[in-house]
Amino acid sequence: MGYRDRDFRKNSVQPLQEILKEIMGQPAISKGIYPSRIPGAWKAVVGPSVARVTKNVYFRHGVVYVTLHSSIIRSELMMHRDKIIIQLNNHIGRPLIKDLVLR
Known part of the structure; x- marks a missing residue:
């Protein structure tokens, strides 16, 4: 590693938030990340009283399906x-959810 390589790394610093946005924008990664947020989003959107009577969210x-x-x-x-x-x-x-089935 030469002197120029070290200078390049020092000058190419990015905020962590930008790096995470870039990583999550990749289709292979975002395919699993966004759906995994749905159960937590359900609890946040419907509130604690509905979350208590919720048996399963997938x-x-x-x-x-709830x-x-x-x-x-x-x-x-x-x-x-x-x-x-x-x-x-x-x-x-992300606009992943097209329908909601309540059982």
Whole structure:
């Protein structure tokens, strides 16, 4: 490693946030990162009372599947399904979610 190599590294410093954005923008990496945010996004979007009656949240082929213990809450959430999808996509940072299935 020569003198010029050391100078190049000192001058090419990037903020960590920029590096992470660059890494997460790669399709192979973002394919797994964004869907993994969905269960946490569900809790943040619907709040703690709904999160308590949520049994399972998973994502497959653009659809979020949610299993709930309460049929009353399920009915309420169905009326706000489109709004929930928008909020989930905003929370995870990508428009991955196309549909929401509540069971």
